[in-house]
Amino acid sequence: MSELVSPFSNPENAEWAVAATRGELLIKHCRSCGENHYYPRAFCPFCQSADTEFLATSGEGEIYSFAITRVLNPVIVHAYVTLQEGPTIMTKIVGVDPDRIAIGQQVRLGFEPSKMGFPMPVFTPVETAQA
């Protein structure tokens, strides 16, 4: 069992949680300064504007950093993944031998059940054909 504990649902992230149940990861876009950010919140962390909107992501990203917890079974790989849309998010890498994970690896979005009743985003490396 390797469930993630999700953030508490609140008015700032309710739309995010509903999208997660559809298998879609939303981030926030600031209409004032143009930056994207994650986690979802009412005010832009770059310019403090409240003029923000949810934005659907492609589900594509790249591993920025990771740490392997080997004392648990199954092993858990905590990671920061930088989304194609810009924000770097804390997540897990699943569905791969932890010893084959590398910084810079391309990953694709998936979801896992959480204890809070809605799924949490996780990522799996995209296998690329060897030349």
Ligand SMILES: [Zn+2]
């Ligand atoms: Zn902003």
